Amino acid sequence: MMSKTSRFFLMVIIAGLAFIAAVRVYRAYEKRAQEEAAEFTPTDTFNNVPINFTPEPEEPPVYGVLPQEAAVNEVYLEDAPLSAQAQHTQAEQTITSILNDYSQTPQMKAFYQDLQQATGQSGITLAQLSGPELGKMLQQYPQVQQVIAKHAQDPEFAKMMQEIFTNPQFIKSVAVLQGPEKNAR
16 A cells, blocks of 8 residues: 555656656657658759759859949938927927836836825826926925835836836937927927
């Protein structure tokens, strides 16, 4: 009579052997399939009669130096530079779009809720904190720094903020909004 433990280990051994056997059978199948694929060489045929066709070797390309005037006549297609107002608008839209991607996460919802409780105002977002109003907002509501510090201790929130703040489009947009062009409104 076998104990339950012995039966269990016997079943584990049998399952392991079955797995090893299945792996070996699968490897043998793969090797056989590769050998059959290597043996099969397609032949060009016409009416089931093989065609003997040897391609002519390609002629090597002739390299030469372009005339100087060819280098001078290069044309680059680019978009026209945006006006300061258009850059500002585009930067605001980019930041809003990036932050909307993260707005439904539980960490961001909790952050916005704490901001609302600390300031007594609804609708304060990271877009406003990333814009030119940051200095005025921190002077008016010094408790915003405490809310930011509190949420920065959460690893998930910190990771999300790292993703946002390392986004090249976000960095460029913040630079546009906080740069000298911010008075272009």
